[in-house]
Every structure is written in structure tokens, then in C-alpha cells.
Amino acid sequence: MRRVVIISDTQIPYEDKRALQNVIGFIKQTKPAEVVHVGDLMDFPQPSTWSKATRAEFEGSIYQDSELGKKYLAELREAYSGPIKVIEGNHDLRPRAYLAKYAPALAESRDFDLDQLLDFQAYDVTLIKGFYDITQDWTITHGHLGFSISHIAGRTAQNAANKIGKSVAMGHTHRLAISRESFGYQGKISTLTGFEVGHLCDLKKAHYLKNGGANWQQGFGVLDIDGSYVHPQGIPIHKDKTFSVDGFKYGGK
Structure with a gap:
């Protein structure tokens, strides 16, 4: 079967370094057919719409953060030679959205687009x-494009699947769960799956969370594909940053 590994919401520079390194190690060992980062690879906290009219708007950290993003891509590429795709998330687009809104005459340069900042071509x-x-x-999508958000893990992806009429794997919610709904008519049954693939950021670094807590689950996703058959697996990451897949433990000493 063809295996696709789905990573979500690293939100560099707020990534969980140890968890992310262990996932990269898993990718190196298992050599999946494809790796898809499903969005919010970066956080880009400043400047953004959220930092407008604050000190952060004038300080900025876009280029500094971008270097950290390049470091992650270099480490992933060193471990894995197969196809890598990145879906743009709402945090990833903060720089270009800021430029388009507050300096539209400069937006045509694309200098603040994610693929330019992180040099995807290289x-x-x-x-x-x-x-x-x-x-x-x-x-597969990030999940910020017009779907009803639920605090119940898996429900947001299910809402998305029901809305568009096909099964959905997504990030954005930082939750890890699989949901299924079946619909039948005259003996014919079809099932739609909603798959939320967790996150790989460090809650302690996320300054916008009060006391570093949230209804999030750390992990990543795996899709095993054989023609039209797709088997999703949510892989939870434990407190010691280890995880198990197919009966094997990864990330331990």
C-alpha cells in the first residue's frame, strides 16, 4: 500500500523540537510514498494583523523565523528524498496578508509568500x-477555509467532509481524532470520514495560551492507500515524545 505521512501545525518557532525530530526520524526509517505538511508550518507572529499598532509590528521577526523554517525543511529533506508538499495554513499566510492589506503596492513582488520566504525551490x-x-x-486541506469549527475532536473534519461530499484529512484544530458518518438510501450506503491529524507545537511556547493549556492533542497522521481504499491512522505522541506505529516504537532511546 502507498503510505502518506501527514504533519500539521508545527507553528515554527513554537514547534516541539523533540517531537518533530522523532517524527522526522520515523519518516527516515519508514520511507513513505509522500509527506504532506497540512498547514501552519510557520506561525509568523509579527508583524501580522494581530500585532497591528503594537511594538511587534515595528520589530518584526519574519526573516528570523523563516531561517528556522528553512532549517526544518533541510532536516526533513536530508532524511527523506521523496515528494514533500506543504498546504498553506492561516498562520503561513500572515506575512503576505499583512503586506497585501497595509502595503498593497509591494504585494506583487511575492517576497512575503511562504514558498519564497522558505525557498521551497531549493x-x-x-x-x-x-x-x-x-x-x-x-x-487534504488545512481546515481554515469556511468550515464549522467544533471543540469535539474529529467533528470539524466531519463537518468539512459532509459539506464537500468527500472524506477530509485536516489540521487547524490541533486535535487528533477520526470521525465517520454513513448515509443510506435504498440499500446503498456511503461513508464519509473526517480525520484531524493533531499538532506538533509546544504549548509552553504558545504565549497566547493561558497557562499553556488547551484542548489539543499532539500527534500526526498516516494514510495507507490502495486504489480507492484509504485507511487513516491518528498517531498520538506520548508525554515522553515517543509514539508507536504498526507495532513498533519510535523516538525512544
């Missing part, structure tokens, strides 16, 4: 905006 990474159809019946 690392042979493909940028995707919106949706990536992995099969005829499954699509």
Missing part, C-alpha cells in the same frame, strides 16, 4: 493553496 517542496485531492474520494 528544498524541492511543492506549495498547495486550498485542497489536495489524494484520491478521488479523499482530500
Whole structure:
């Protein structure tokens, strides 16, 4: 079967370094057919709409943060030679959205686009905006494009699947769960799956969280694909940053 590994919401520079390194190690050992970062690879906290009219707007850290993003891509590319795709998330687009709103005359340069800031060409990474159809019946997206958000893990992806009529794997919620709903008529049954693939950021670094807590689950996703058959697996990351897949433990000493 063809295996696709889905990473979500690293939100560099707020990434969990140890968890991310262990996932890269897993990718290196197992050599999947494809790696898809499903969005919010970067956080880009300043400047952004959120930092407008604050000190952060004038300080900025876009280029400094971008160097950290390049470091991650270099490490991933060193470990893995296969196809890498990145879907643009709402945090990834902060710089270009800021430029388009407050300096539109400069926006045509594309200098603040994610693929330019992180030099995707140098690392042979493909940028995707919106949706990536992995099969005829499954699509992958970040999850910020007009879907009803639920605090119940898996429900946001299920809402998205029901809305567009195909199964959805997504990030954005930072939750890790699989949801399924079946619909039948005259003995014919179809099932839609909503798959939320967790996150790989460090809650302690996320200054916008009160006391470093949230209804999030750290982990990543795996899709095993054989033609039209897709088997999703959510891989939870434990407190010691280890995890198990197919009966094997990864990340331990």
C-alpha cells in the first residue's frame, strides 16, 4: 500500500523540537510514498494583523523565523528524498496578508509568500493553496477555509467532509481524532470520514495560551492507500515524545 505521512501545525518557532525530530526520524526509517505538511508550518507572529499598532509590528521577526523554517525543511529533506508538499495554513499566510492589506503596492513582488520566504525551490517542496485531492474520494486541506469549527475532536473534519461530499484529512484544530458518518438510501450506503491529524507545537511556547493549556492533542497522521481504499491512522505522541506505529516504537532511546 502507498503510505502518506501527514504533519500539521508545527507553528515554527513554537514547534516541539523533540517531537518533530522523532517524527522526522520515523519518516527516515519508514520511507513513505509522500509527506504532506497540512498547514501552519510557520506561525509568523509579527508583524501580522494581530500585532497591528503594537511594538511587534515595528520589530518584526519574519526573516528570523523563516531561517528556522528553512532549517526544518533541510532536516526533513536530508532524511527523506521523496515528494514533500506543504498546504498553506492561516498562520503561513500572515506575512503576505499583512503586506497585501497595509502595503498593497509591494504585494506583487511575492517576497512575503511562504514558498519564497522558505525557498521551497531549493528544498524541492511543492506549495498547495486550498485542497489536495489524494484520491478521488479523499482530500487534504488545512481546515481554515469556511468550515464549522467544533471543540469535539474529529467533528470539524466531519463537518468539512459532509459539506464537500468527500472524506477530509485536516489540521487547524490541533486535535487528533477520526470521525465517520454513513448515509443510506435504498440499500446503498456511503461513508464519509473526517480525520484531524493533531499538532506538533509546544504549548509552553504558545504565549497566547493561558497557562499553556488547551484542548489539543499532539500527534500526526498516516494514510495507507490502495486504489480507492484509504485507511487513516491518528498517531498520538506520548508525554515522553515517543509514539508507536504498526507495532513498533519510535523516538525512544
